[in-house]
Amino acid sequence: xxxxxxxxxxxxxxxxxxxxxxxxxxxxxxxxxxxxxxxxxxxxxxxxxxxxxxxxxxxxxxxxxxxxxxxxxxxxxxxxxxxxxxxxxxxxxxxxxxxxxxxxxxxxxxxxxxxxxxxxxxxxxxxxxxxxxxxxxxxxxxxxxxxxxxxxxxxxxxxxxxxxxxxxxxxxxxxxxxxxxxxxxx
Amino acid sequence: xxxxxxxxxxxxxxxxxxxxxxxxxxxxxxxxxxxxxxxxxxxxxxxxxxxxxxxxxxxxxxxxxxxxxxxxxxxxxxxxxxxxxxxxxxxxxxxxxxxxxxxxxxxxxxxxxxxxxxxxxxxxxxxxxxxxxxxxxxxxxxxxxxxxxxxxxxxxxxxxxxxxxxxxxxxxxxxxxxxxxxxxxx
DNA sequence: ACACACATGTACTGATCGGTACACATTAAA
DNA sequence: TTTAATGTGTACCGATCAGTACATGTGTGT
Numbered sequence: 001x002x003x004x005x006x007x008x009x010x011x012x013x014x015x016x017x018x019x020x021x022x023x024x025x026x027x028x029x030x031x032x033x034x035x036x037x038x039x040x041x042x043x044x045x046x047x048x049x050x051x052x053x054x055x056x057x058x059x060x061x062x063x064x065x066x067x068x069x070x071x072x073x074x075x076x077x078x079x080x081x082x083x084x085x086x087x088x089x090x091x092x093x094x095x096x097x098x099x100x101x102x103x104x105x106x107x108x109x110x111x112x113x114x115x116x117x118x119x120x121x122x123x124x125x126x127x128x129x130x131x132x133x134x135x136x137x138x139x140x141x142x143x144x145x146x147x148x149x150x151x152x153x154x155x156x157x158x159x160x161x162x163x164x165x166x167x168x169x170x171x172x173x174x175x176x177x178x179x180x181x182x183x184x185x186x
Numbered sequence: 187x188x189x190x191x192x193x194x195x196x197x198x199x200x201x202x203x204x205x206x207x208x209x210x211x212x213x214x215x216x217x218x219x220x221x222x223x224x225x226x227x228x229x230x231x232x233x234x235x236x237x238x239x240x241x242x243x244x245x246x247x248x249x250x251x252x253x254x255x256x257x258x259x260x261x262x263x264x265x266x267x268x269x270x271x272x273x274x275x276x277x278x279x280x281x282x283x284x285x286x287x288x289x290x291x292x293x294x295x296x297x298x299x300x301x302x303x304x305x306x307x308x309x310x311x312x313x314x315x316x317x318x319x320x321x322x323x324x325x326x327x328x329x330x331x332x333x334x335x336x337x338x339x340x341x342x343x344x345x346x347x348x349x350x351x352x353x354x355x356x357x358x359x360x361x362x363x364x365x366x367x368x369x370x371x372x
Numbered sequence: 373a374c375a376c377a378c379a380t381g382t383a384c385t386g387a388t389c390g391g392t393a394c395a396c397a398t399t400a401a402a
Numbered sequence: 403t404t405t406a407a408t409g410t411g412t413a414c415c416g417a418t419c420a421g422t423a424c425a426t427g428t429g430t431g432t
Contacts, residue, residue, distance in 0.1 A: 021295055023209035026389060037411045038391080048390065099297050107350055108294035109207055111285050122350040149347075149355075150363040156346040157339030164293055164308040169335075177336040180370050181363055212419060223381045224421080234420065 006044045009036050014055040018102050022052060022109045022117075052106075052117055059102050060124045067092075068131060078138035079182065082151060085132070086178055089155060090171035093162040100163035104156070128152065141185040150181050192230045195222050200241040204288050208238060208295045208303075238292070238303055245288050246310045253278075254317060264324035268337060268368055271318070272361035275344055279353035286349035290342070314338065327371040336367050 012034045016025050027048055031038050045051040070088035075081040092098055099105075103121035110117040129152050136144030158174040198220045202211050213234055217224050231237040256274035261267040278284055285291075289307035296303040315338055322330030344360040 019297070021209070021297065023207070024295070027391080028388075037409095039410060039412090042391065043409075100294065103350075104290070104346055105294040108286065108291040109210070111205070111207065111291075111349075113352070118350075125347065125350050146359060146362070149359045150340075153340050153343030153347065153356075153360050153363065154336075155343065157341065157343035160290055160342040160346060161311065161335075161339065163297075164289075164304075164311050166299070170339075173332060173335045174339050176332070177339065177363075177367055181366060184366050213421080214418075223379095225380060225382090228421065229379075 005036055005040060009034055009041060009044060010051070010054050010058060013051055014059055017052065017055055018059070018105075019097070019099060022106065049117065053120060056102065056106060056117065056120050056124075060120070060127070063102075064124075064127060064131070067128075078135045079141065079186075082132060082135050082139065082182055083175060083178055085151070085155065086158070086171050086175035089158055089162075089174070090167070093158075093167035093171055098162070098167070101156075101159045104159065125152070125156075128155075136185070141182065143185060147181060147185045151178055154178055154181075191222055191226060195220055195227060195230060196237070196240050196244055199237055200244055203238065203241055204245070204291075205283070205285060208292065235303065239306060242288065242292060242303065242306050242310070246306070246313070249288075250310075250313060250317070253314075264321045265327065265368065265372075268318060268321050268325065269361060269364055271337070271341065272344070272357050272364055275341060275360070276353070276357035279344075279348040279357055284348070284353070287342075287345045290345065311338070311342075314341075322371070327368065329371060333367060333371045337364055340364055340367075 009030070013030055016030060016033065020029075027038060027041065030036075030041065041051070045054060067085070067088050070091060071081050071084045074087045075084035103124045107118050107121040110121075112118060113122075129148055132151055133144050133148035136147045141147055154174045154177055158170050162170040195216070199216055202216060202219060206215075213224060213227065216222075216227065227237070231240060253271070253274050256277060257267050257270045260273045261270035289310045293304050293307040296307075298304060299308075315334055318334035318337055319330050322333045327333055340360045340363055344356050348356040
């Protein structure tokens with residue numbers, strides 16, 4: 001049960017599920033693209049759903065780490081960092097591999113709120129909310145929880161519209177709105 | 187080619203695609219739920235994709251009409267109507283059949299920007315944007331196009347988060363943010 | 373009553389789905 | 403060197419996918 005093969009599998013699955021979708025990606029496609037046999041896949045993950053959950057876990061960790069790191073790097077204070085999250089989004093949108101948010105898409109394909117895939121998607125968004133609420137608290141802004149929610153509305157909206165229409169101006173416009181909301185809470 | 191059967195088909199398809207998803211819904215399921223034979227279906231619509239496009243067209247018309255009517259009914263001026271769109275959203279989110287936005291989900295399953303399904307989804311969002319831009323113009327607000335974009339960001343974010351976490355407070359929070367943005371443009 | 377055009381339902385196609393049976397290769401302990 | 407345990411690949415399973423061939427209505431003009 002070589003851990004490296006397991007890693008190769010989940011890595012490739014992450015890429016293919018993200019680019020092609022979950023229902024649209026068959027396990028056979030992963031066999032073809034990884035040269036890992038189906039038996040080995042099902043030794044590592046009992047079902048396709050387990051594999052999807054593993055890819056989402058990896059994606060959650062990587063995405064949040066990168067997102068928060070970029071926002072931190074592009075700012076000098078918690079208040080600035082809240083705004084800089086929209087610069088981080090802009091960078092993401094410009095990536096030619098950008099195809100919306102994996103968790104929005106996952107919850108689109110697995111709509112039942114009690115479905116594990118839906119639940120981990122919701123958890124991902126909650127963790128991002130916590131991150132921004134903490135920033136709002138550090139910045140000593142009014143109603144940090146509500147402010148974080150409102151900024152997240154702008155972020156999720158930006159992701160959706162950047163995916164639908166292309167990235168031009170979307171993140172910038174969201175950033176302008178975010179500044180207005182942050183200033184109103186100062 | 188009875189038009190009533192055609193209507194029954196697209197009606198049922200709309201419901202099932204919305205509740206269950208596109209890839210997850212087979213044509214056989216529609217046969218089972220409508221008692222319309224597969225042959226008849228494929229006489230009316232050459233492919234599943236054609237049927238999906240028909241359901242999206244119907245959904246677009248109905249949704250926008252209802253959305254705009256509700257916003258109009260809940261307000262007394264273009265400026266108020268911009269804000270009232272968030273009350274219309276709140277009503278929608280509270281419907282127990284609410285399962286996110288059909289077009290966000292469609293673009294999640296058909297990600298290629300050149301795919302017809304993706305394109306009609308983008309067009310739907312553009313039409314909503316036009317509606318709000320007109321309102322902003324009638325209300326004589328500053329930068330009507332940018333304001334409409336920012337309000338739409340809040341709306342799309344609200345849809346996504348209401349679907350992920352439930353509707354509690356989402357639309358209300360978005361409305362508060364919208365008021366701040368509208369007032370800033372007054 | 374008849375013939376013809378067309379709407380409809382059944383039963384099927386090859387392809388693909390998620391998942392598995394089983395034969396074989398490899399390794400390590402005895 | 404033998405034996406047992408485990409990892410791997412192939413070839414397959416029944417179910418379901420989108421789509422179709424074909425036989426059987428069914429309505430209309432004569």
